[in-house]
Amino acid sequence: MTTVVLWPFVVAVVTGWDRKNALLLRDMSVPGSMSLNDLATGADGVARAVPQDAVLAVLSPLVPPTVVIGLLMCGCGVTGMWGASLLARQFGAGCVGQALAAFLVLWNPYLAERLLQGHWSVVVAGMLLPLVAWLAVEGRQAWSAVGLAGALAVCALTPTGLILSVVTAVVASGRRRFTVLPLVEGAVLSLPWVLPSLRDAAGTLTDAAGASLFAARAEPWVGTPGALAGLGGIWNADAIPDHLLPPAGVLLAVAAVTVAVVLWRRGGWTGGLRRLSALGGVAVVVPTLMATGPGLTLFGEVLETVPGAGLLRDTQKFVVLALPAMVVLVSRVDVLVPRVAPPVPVLLTGALAFLQVPLLPADLTQLRPVALDGGYADAVDAVEEAAENAGLSDPHTLLWPPGNYRLIDGRPVLDPLLKMLPGSPVDPGYLIVDGRVVDGDPTTVRLLSELASGGASGAALGNADRPDGLAEAGVDLVLVEVDAARDAGVDLPAVLTDPASPHELVWSNDGWSLYRVG
Structure with missing residues (x-):
């Protein structure tokens, strides 16, 4: 799956040793060699690409940044799929359901849209969220705490990724003592971009117009709520995959909600699944409300008056918080038709997931490395x-x-x-x-x-x-x-x-x- 979907990054690993090759698309500007300059460290101006650019620049003399990103994307793709299957098994999914959960980690509109916008580090964090949730739910052993710390460190390549992973870990754990770890580690890992921002807090204020320009976008036939429910709706229409079927995403979301209702009636919607489902609902509802007239007005005021609020203005990127709940609920779709052999409804649901972006690998062709x-x-x-x-x-x-x-x-x-x-x-x-x-x-x-x-x-x-x-x-x-x-x-x-x-x-x-x- 990783090779099929993330093939441009597999190519980057192979060809990236020629430092003329670069990964170039919108916000993803990764040349074959990078300098540890003041923009990479946040020493000059707003810390926009901290610490990811600093990490790439430090490694640049040894390993080309394109190769580093290729290895990261492929490694996190495999790891994230593995984590999703473990999370699905944790809540009772069978083998086929676990496979579907893993499939959803890579085959979804969010991954396609964010990669086409160039947000590779946000996608890295998004792919790891099911693993973060599983480690937090399983957090009774020392190894799970170590694994969670490592996953959070990788997600922290970007401020958004750190926020996504910490929120997921805190919500999924449900144990007060175990929530201390992600909160403390999150505070430490945020220092590379928080400290530079504190030097010039006024510089982090942003234009109120950003609230509307970066709001979640409505899709044909399904509107803004439907687009978000299907993990789509990015603000930039040029970053939409060429082959996207929003109604399939809505039907998949309906299936997930229906599974949650059935499990709740049968007493199986408890503990971590209930908390993750609530987080998923919030991740869809809040960006939807922020895209309404009153939401845009209120958020515009926040952007102009609260330092650092610009980090939140692209509200659609937080819809990936619904992914852990989505992979679990969809993997248990067999509960809707108990008299039918479990693989049948799961496979039908998998076909629906596939139809969201039926030509995903082809849609990501723009990501292939080019010679600079x-x-x-x-x-x-x-x-x-x-x-x-x-x-x-x-x-x-x-x-x-x-x-x-x-x-x-x-x-x-x-x-x-x-x-x-x-x-x-x-x-x-x-x-x-x-x-x-x-x-x-x-x-x-x-x-x-x-x-x-x-x-x-x-x-x-x-x-x-x-x-x-x-x-x-x-x-x-x-x-x-x-x-x-x-x-x-x-x-x-x-x-x-x-x-x-x-x-x-x-x-x-x-x-x-x-x-x-x-």
Whole structure:
């Protein structure tokens, strides 16, 4: 199953040793080599990809990041399926039911949509949630505590994953003394992104418009509740698999709820299953309510006033909390027709699960590794050399054209240079969703606007009394990707090309230019 569904990551393990290959799709920007720069550690700006980028950067000299991610995805796919089968067996599922539970871990719209959005680390955590739930339910032995600690550590590659795993563990355990472990470990594992955020709490505030732009999306025929009940409904319509049948997901959810009712009437809906089912219901209902008019208004106020609330604005990503309950309830679908041989209803339900995304492996083709243009590596070498010649130990490099997304091999992707450059690459931090600019560092956005309009340097404009905006902003180097600027219809900043400019061209090669700020 792992090889069939996650085949792009199997390919990444095999081909990733050639460091020209990269995993590039939207938020998944993983070049063959990464730098432990200030963005990776959270030392500069909002800690957006902490600690996952730091881990990849530390391992990068030994193992290419693409290989690390490929091994992680495949390993967690197998482990998550194994955990789902154990969880299903814990609550009385037979062999066929256990197989169906394992199947659902990888074959669902959530995995497809999140991978197409590039959220590989969130998918890692999602696949491990059934295992986390089983370890928490089984938590009477020392080995289960050790296993749970390890699973939480892997999920903690991303803040969202840590929240998902800790919530699942606390809800599933039901024993007060055992909930201390995930809470304490969660607090410790959150320090890499909490501490940087505390230095600039105001910087973690976000635009109220994010509440509506990132709200769960309605699917045809089933609306927002149906989309979420089927573990779909991501906000980005471009990240939807080409072959998606939302009604199949709704029918699967109806089957799960019906099983819960039957088990409740027979006295089998107790303990951990009851708690996990309640968590699953909340995971569907709350994002649905947050997508309504009042929910958007309320949440918008929260985003603008509560530091760190932006971590929660993509509400659909939390619907995966329903996965542990889903795999258990669906694995027990045989209780609905007790007079029929158990494999029959389970296999029919498995067919329904399959129909949610019937061509899932084909839908994930965009995830295959691609060869990154050699100009990126040359640009990194040029920045390192320029920084060394100028005596800069922590160079601040501004990227041009504006924005942190590029179109590479026909795919929109976060600029790989933000992961590859040393020092402190300047990330403007803003997003453009449906033509609207969301978030962004005000100082950097203002500087980019001035550069685009021909300003930002008094000397270049013949006004010696006017301060240099680049120098004032602490920029040491400006790296221009000429082809990307041309494709975006953006001219080179006049402050760089004007003969009177104090900024020096220190390197140019095959569509790239590097300027040192004078």
